[in-house]
Amino acid sequence: MSILVNKDSKVIVQGFTGKEGSFHAEQCIDYGTNIVGGVTPNKGGQTHLGQPVFNTVAEAVKATGATVSMIFVPPAFVGDAVMEAAEAGIELAVIITEGAPVKDMQAAKAHATKHGMMTIGPNCPGVITADECKIGIMPGMIFKKGNVGLISKSGTLTYEGANQVCNEGYGITTAVGIGGDPIIGLSYNQILPMFEADPDTECIVMIGEIGGDLEIQAAKLIKEQITKPVVAFIAGQTAPKGKTMGHAGAIVSGSAGTAKEKMEALEAAGVKVVVSPAEIGKAVKELLSK
Amino acid sequence: MNIHEYQAKQVFAKYDIPVPKGIMVESVKDAVIAAEELGGPVWVVKAQIHAGGRGLGGGVKLAKSLDEVEELANEILGMTLVTHQTGPEGKLVQKLYIEDGADIQSELYLSVVLDRKLEMPLIMASTEGGMNIEDVAENTPELIVTVPVDPAIGFQGFHGRELAFGLGITDKAEQKNIITFAQKLFKLYMENDAEMIEINPLVRTGKGEFIALDGKMGFDNSALGRQPEIAAMRDLTEEDPDEVEAAHYGLSYVALDGEIGCMVNGAGLAMGTMDTINHMGGTPANFLDVGGSANAETVAKGFEIILKNPKVKAIFVNIFGGIVRCDRIANGIIEATKITDVNVPVIVRLDGTNAPEASEILKNANIANLIVGNDLGDGAAKAVAAAKGN
Numbered sequence: 001m002s003i004l005v006n007k008d009s010k011v012i013v014q015g016f017t018g019k020e021g022s023f024h025a026e027q028c029i030d031y032g033t034n035i036v037g038g039v040t041p042n043k044g045g046q047t048h049l050g051q052p053v054f055n056t057v058a059e060a061v062k063a064t065g066a067t068v069s070m071i072f073v074p075p076a077f078v079g080d081a082v083m084e085a086a087e088a089g090i091e092l093a094v095i096i097t098e099g100a101p102v103k104d105m106q107a108a109k110a111h112a113t114k115h116g117m118m119t120i121g122p123n124c125p126g127v128i129t130a131d132e133c134k135i136g137i138m139p140g141m142i143f144k145k146g147n148v149g150l151i152s153k154s155g156t157l158t159y160e161g162a163n164q165v166c167n168e169g170y171g172i173t174t175a176v177g178i179g180g181d182p183i184i185g186l187s188y189n190q191i192l193p194m195f196e197a198d199p200d201t202e203c204i205v206m207i208g209e210i211g212g213d214l215e216i217q218a219a220k221l222i223k224e225q226i227t228k229p230v231v232a233f234i235a236g237q238t239a240p241k242g243k244t245m246g247h248a249g250a251i252v253s254g255s256a257g258t259a260k261e262k263m264e265a266l267e268a269a270g271v272k273v274v275v276s277p278a279e280i281g282k283a284v285k286e287l288l289s290k
Numbered sequence: 291m292n293i294h295e296y297q298a299k300q301v302f303a304k305y306d307i308p309v310p311k312g313i314m315v316e317s318v319k320d321a322v323i324a325a326e327e328l329g330g331p332v333w334v335v336k337a338q339i340h341a342g343g344r345g346l347g348g349g350v351k352l353a354k355s356l357d358e359v360e361e362l363a364n365e366i367l368g369m370t371l372v373t374h375q376t377g378p379e380g381k382l383v384q385k386l387y388i389e390d391g392a393d394i395q396s397e398l399y400l401s402v403v404l405d406r407k408l409e410m411p412l413i414m415a416s417t418e419g420g421m422n423i424e425d426v427a428e429n430t431p432e433l434i435v436t437v438p439v440d441p442a443i444g445f446q447g448f449h450g451r452e453l454a455f456g457l458g459i460t461d462k463a464e465q466k467n468i469i470t471f472a473q474k475l476f477k478l479y480m481e482n483d484a485e486m487i488e489i490n491p492l493v494r495t496g497k498g499e500f501i502a503l504d505g506k507m508g509f510d511n512s513a514l515g516r517q518p519e520i521a522a523m524r525d526l527t528e529e530d531p532d533e534v535e536a537a538h539y540g541l542s543y544v545a546l547d548g549e550i551g552c553m554v555n556g557a558g559l560a561m562g563t564m565d566t567i568n569h570m571g572g573t574p575a576n577f578l579d580v581g582g583s584a585n586a587e588t589v590a591k592g593f594e595i596i597l598k599n600p601k602v603k604a605i606f607v608n609i610f611g612g613i614v615r616c617d618r619i620a621n622g623i624i625e626a627t628k629i630t631d632v633n634v635p636v637i638v639r640l641d642g643t644n645a646p647e648a649s650e651i652l653k654n655a656n657i658a659n660l661i662v663g664n665d666l667g668d669g670a671a672k673a674v675a676a677a678k679g680n
Contacts, residue, residue: 075512098582101513103441103483106409110442125612139612139643154558159610159642160666167665180558182406209558212406235561238568239577240546259565276569277562278667 002129002174003194013038015072031134036064057088067091079104086115095121105183119185125155125177146171149195152207153180164281188218210236219265229287234259296387298505312389321363324388332391335362337383340528343373397491402479413437419491464498483513548573551596551605572674589622606673611642620648635676639663
């Protein structure tokens with residue numbers, strides 16, 4: 001078992017024939033991802049990487065029965081692409097593109113929610129279920145199959161965390177990079193319960209960052225709903241205070257979003273909090289060998 | 291991206307949002323000419339820097355004669371203004387805004403920001419203007435009114451009523467004035483991809499009108515491409531020159547005051563590397579994210595920028611290659627040692643995509659001062675030891 005995606009997930013790629021889309025779609029296919037087609041306007045009817053290209057997501061869904069979309073379109077078109085996927089009946093959109101305007105993501109996420117479509121990202125490495133399905137840009141070889149679920153805001157810390165878990169002799173069920181933009185799709189509080197419900201996941205690694213209060217909300221949820229052991233690292237304990245002009249954002253969230261505040265909240269919720277990412281693997285080992 | 295007060299007021303004026311008359315100047319002579327043109331009888335001489343708290347720092351002063359304008363312009367222009375938002379090093383004042391004095395009956399606070407939890411913009415207001423809004427939120431949160439506005443429906447009448455009644459405004463003409471003001475501000479926020487607009491103080495005049503006496507505005511960097519007028523307002527002199535140069539090469543750099551230079555891929559791992567160094571008793575000299583498209587040239591540039599800092603005693607290169615290929619980073623390190631005189635120990639930890647090839651490249655290059663870190667913890671420990679001369 002796993003969460004979100006597996007070997008049977010039918011995946012299309014929006015921005016299929018572009019440079020980034022092509023490169024990473026090919027890597028995903030090599031990993032074993034069931035990519036059934038892609039979308040690039042005005043290239044419908046062509047074949048790319050051995051799969052059909054469609055002009056619209058609606059056509060692609062109708063022809064292939066795809067339920068997941070991996071989005072690689074340029075930043076200015078991300079909002080449009082997400083809304084198109086939502087209306088076409090896609091169930092999960094994984095948005096890799098970096099630099100999408102916040103206003104566009106705000107509208108796109110609201111529209112996705114209205115149509116019951118889950119989103120991951122933007123500006124994230126994607127999601128991977130080890131040995132089954134990779135939807136994103138992570139190096140597949142470091143994710144060995146195992147019993148640890150991983151959620152991270154940061155891309156490279158996802159790799160670091162997964163690598164350490166595997167080096168300790170364990171492995172990954174599913175790893176999700178949720179991204180760190182102001183508006184993101186699935187977050188800790190949607191994904192943690194999925195790992196709790198997944199029989200194969202026995203331990204959860206959660207990697208956060210300074211800013212916002214998603215980790216504080218996660219601490220509350222963990223205390224109330226999560227029975228599996230959780231290891232957490234919050235990046236940015238030594239980061240300098242942001243050079244912001246106004247402080248309205250911090251007042252809105254009711255927290256300053258410091259690493260210290262988040263680490264304390266997680267510790268109080270019974271989470272094993274490590275002070276350096278170099279200790280993630282050891283902490284997982286400690287919890288799983290109990 | 292942030293803009294100056296005088297620029298924010300230009301944008302306000304474009305949306306018909308009332309602001310006092312004012313002129314931006316860059317010399318004392320022009321300050322007096324501007325004051326003459328505005329007419330007086332009172333003027334405010336305001337330092338233009340990208341930071342709040344200017345008044346308390348001595349950067350905003352009232353003048354009652356042209357002589358006083360000259361005197362104050364002389365005093366403020368060229369000063370290094372230190373406020374709670376500039377850091378102890380302060381900011382050099384290179385521009386002044388000479389403004390008409392306003393008829394102030396009371397001071398309010400008004401801002402528009404993104405509420406990340408509600409995932410929509412939020413209008414925030416308070417009767418306690420002119421003060422640090424964080425203190426108001428801390429001490430008297432009941433005096434802050436918040437009105438979220440869903441962009442799908444836009445600014446409706448009820449949003450305006452919630453705002454006006456929330457601020458305790460009972461006069462009908464005043465209610466209409468504040469509602470119109472907020473409506474225009476929300477329109478500006480949406481149309482310009484603003485990230486944050488803050489007016490503190492928002493002044494209520496004796497006639498019951500509302501005027502933006504100050505204006506701070508920040509914009510979504512990802513949207514600047516479609517906001518050319520806003521993008522043109524960028525003032526590079528307000529930004530750190532090393533950070534600007536780094537950004538030109540696709541590097542994200544922030545100087546810190548420690549001894550270990552860091553070069554990492556990904557912001558999260560970069561922060562995690564700094565945290566690890568700190569935890570092991572060392573001090574990071576900088577944050578540097580080489581980004582996803584790192585190549586030999588950008589890595590060499592990164593070395594050059596890090597080595598400009600004389601405090602650097604060791605460099606820790608920590609790469610976990612996903613999209614970034616480790617062999618390219620290895621070639622970049624070799625390139626850097628050819629171009630720049632790398633006279634400090636360099637600890638290199640390369641993992642992920644093409645790491646074995648990279649390790650081979652570095653081994654064959656025979657670079658003096660190069661130490662291999664086996665993993666994050668090992669690399670950080672070696673960097674800390676090297677910086678201490680061990």
